[in-house]
Amino acid sequence: RERVRAMFYHAYEHYLESAFPYDELRPLTCDGQDTWGSFSLTLIDALDTLLILGNVSEFQRVVNVLQEGVDFDIDVNASVFETNIRVVGGLLSAHLLSKKAGVEVEVGWPCSGPLLRMAEEAARKLLPAFQTPTGMPYGTVNLLHGVNPGETPVTCTAGIGTFIVEFATLSHLTGDPVFEDVARKALKALWKNRSDIGLVGNHIDVITAKWVAQDAGIGAGVDSYFEYLVKGAILLQDKELMSMFLEYNKAIKNYTKFDDWYLWVQMYKGTVSMPVFQSLEAYWPGLQSLIGDVDNAMRTFLNYYTVWKQFGGLPEFYNIPQGYTVDKREGYPLRPELIESAMYLYRATRDPTLLELGRDAVESIEKISKVDCGFATIKDLRDHRLDNRMESFFLAETVKYLYLLFDPDNFIHNDGSVFDVVITPYGECVLNAGGYVFNTEAHPVDPAALHCCRKRKEEQWEVEDLMREFYSLKKNKKITLKRASDRGEGESAKDPEDTPSEKGGEKRNARKNSHSLLSCPSQSFNSKLAVLGQVFLDNT
Numbered sequence: 001r002e003r004v005r006a007m008f009y010h011a012y013e014h015y016l017e018s019a020f021p022y023d024e025l026r027p028l029t030c031d032g033q034d035t036w037g038s039f040s041l042t043l044i045d046a047l048d049t050l051l052i053l054g055n056v057s058e059f060q061r062v063v064n065v066l067q068e069g070v071d072f073d074i075d076v077n078a079s080v081f082e083t084n085i086r087v088v089g090g091l092l093s094a095h096l097l098s099k100k101a102g103v104e105v106e107v108g109w110p111c112s113g114p115l116l117r118m119a120e121e122a123a124r125k126l127l128p129a130f131q132t133p134t135g136m137p138y139g140t141v142n143l144l145h146g147v148n149p150g151e152t153p154v155t156c157t158a159g160i161g162t163f164i165v166e167f168a169t170l171s172h173l174t175g176d177p178v179f180e181d182v183a184r185k186a187l188k189a190l191w192k193n194r195s196d197i198g199l200v201g202n203h204i205d206v207i208t209a210k211w212v213a214q215d216a217g218i219g220a221g222v223d224s225y226f227e228y229l230v231k232g233a234i235l236l237q238d239k240e241l242m243s244m245f246l247e248y249n250k251a252i253k254n255y256t257k258f259d260d261w262y263l264w265v266q267m268y269k270g271t272v273s274m275p276v277f278q279s280l281e282a283y284w285p286g287l288q289s290l291i292g293d294v295d296n297a298m299r300t301f302l303n304y305y306t307v308w309k310q311f312g313g314l315p316e317f318y319n320i321p322q323g324y325t326v327d328k329r330e331g332y333p334l335r336p337e338l339i340e341s342a343m344y345l346y347r348a349t350r351d352p353t354l355l356e357l358g359r360d361a362v363e364s365i366e367k368i369s370k371v372d373c374g375f376a377t378i379k380d381l382r383d384h385r386l387d388n389r390m391e392s393f394f395l396a397e398t399v400k401y402l403y404l405l406f407d408p409d410n411f412i413h414n415d416g417s418v419f420d421v422v423i424t425p426y427g428e429c430v431l432n433a434g435g436y437v438f439n440t441e442a443h444p445v446d447p448a449a450l451h452c453c454r455k456r457k458e459e460q461w462e463v464e465d466l467m468r469e470f471y472s473l474k475k476n477k478k479i480t481l482k483r484a485s486d487r488g489e490g491e492s493a494k495d496p497e498d499t500p501s502e503k504g505g506e507k508r509n510a511r512k513n514s515h516s517l518l519s520c521p522s523q524s525f526n527s528k529l530a531v532l533g534q535v536f537l538d539n540t
Contacts, residue, residue, distance in 0.1 A: 001406035003362050005053055007375070008046075008399045011390060014374040015042050021069060027374035028388040036086065036392075037078040037143070039070055044090040045396035048443055051101045052400055052412060059101040063094065067114050072122050075144045080129045080137050081159040083122060085224075085441040086392060088166045091119035092173075093443035099422070100411070100432055108425055111173055111453035123170055123179055135185035136160045136206040153207040157200050160186050161225030164232035164241070165439045172450040187232075190225065191244055198251030199267040200225070216267040217256055219278035224440040227283060230290055235437045235447050245291075260299040261320050275321050277307065279314035279335050286341035289348045298349065301341055305357055311381040312364040314338055325381065333377040333389070334369060336397035336442065343405045347413070358405045365398075397442035412436055412444060419448075426454045 019025040019032025023041035050059045095115035099105045128146035129137040139155040167179035202213035202221040233242035255270040256262045264274035282304050288297035313332035315325040346354040369375045376386040414434030422429045429452035436444035
């Protein structure tokens with residue numbers, strides 16, 4: 001763990017010294033470059049890692065730097081996918097963790113705050129990409145002018161289906177449903193266009209919904225679509241998203257799985273098109289562990305680990321029958337996916353083999369890619385030549401998952417035994433109880449936060465008026481409001497205890513003992529007040 005911490009600071013300090021305010025560090029020449037926009041991307045991506053390592057003072061400093069220095073009103077063509085997972089995801093995660101990091105939060109947090117406003121501004125810049133006949137977004141958007149007139153309509157599947165985690169979180173926190181709506185529409189468009197045998201291809205035309213690349217698999221171009229069906233289902237407690245994933249999972253097992261490897265097949269026929277393992281596929285065992293399929297996950301993980309041991313890293317492509325790298329795909333850009341799966345599986349099994357992978361990763365990265373100014377992408381795993389690039393995901397994901405693998409007591413692993421109660425304008429709200437959902441750039445989202453902020457402001461006034469009327473009529477009667485279960489509505493009415501009454505002391509004690517209330521998801525007020533028939537009428 002301490003070696004991982006030292007790795008982080010070696011890379012981070014050289015980024016600040018040599019590359020800031022550019023997006024990324026170039027470790028061989030000790031300078032910086034803009035890659036995905038011009039957002040000081042490594043700083044946004046590394047922000048929550050700082051807190052996970054326990055560095056609250058630097059977290060606070062960076063929050064101030066970002067507020068002053070990042071501007072999204074720029075004439076830059078940005079990847080819709082990358083901007084979402086790295087910038088929107090990084091800002092949302094930092095926003096939700098800022099109180100824990102000792103930042104002075106504004107009144108109304110987590111439903112408002114400077115980082116939330118920045119995340120919302122960045123996400124709004126992406127919305128024009130979703131204005132297509134199918135609801136599936138373009139892959140690139142100009143942050144100032146929207147979609148360029150000559151923009152290609154061909155987008156990869158992951159670039160369409162990797163928004164629900166960030167966009168639903170934004171909608172729940174800001175009260176604007178547009179983000180969740182466009183993310184859901186895009187997910188459902190992919191589902192609608194799956195093949196008769198239940199598979200999706202790699203690239204699709206977002207205007208005509210015709211598949212341009214018809215290779216089906218779990219790796220590059222598709223990967224995080226499947227990941228977000230599962231994580232979206234967990235975050236939003238959404239059965240529909242989970243059932244979509246489970247249907248895909250059946251087709252993937254039927255057509256692409258061979259001896260615990262996953263190949264690429266033709267999406268309509270199911271015939272093998274590429275007997276190749278891609279390093280990006282190594283997230284799959286971690287995803288399987290999230291749905292409880294730990295035995296299959298472990299077997300596939302061990303296959304992938306043999307490739308790691310062969311090369312000291314995962315080549316981008318690995319030919320399974322030949323047992324060797326694929327031409328022009330021999331590099332390892334310090335990707336996190338195998339380490340991510342090890343972290344999830346270690347939480348599930350405590351199998352020491354997983355710690356050995358972690359140690360091997362630390363050894364490899366230090367031995368092969370460490371240079372004076374940081375850590376360099378490995379251009380070729382056969383001869384260990386390096387490339388002059390350190391991707392921002394190295395600090396956002398690779399180092400974070402390694403650290404969490406070796407730090408069982410980290411607050412991220414909280415099992416719900418401790419939590420914070422926060423007073424918001426909409427009532428009490430439980431935060432930091434664990435159960436964090438990582439976006440595909442390893443930015444943790446606290447699922448409880450989605451229940452803190454009412455979606456529709458007018459409902460707040462409706463609740464307040466009704467409750468005033470209710471208590472003026474019922475002052476002397478004991479009323480119990482039972483919480484009804486209603487999926488996905490992030491609303492909560494004021495508890496009856498919040499209303500002044502003659503028995504204030506008793507009510508305060510009742511609240512102290514009512515932990516069960518805190519563990520309920522908060523519900524739309526209509527469903528709560530409509531329990532057991534007509535709550536308002538006692539003379540029927």
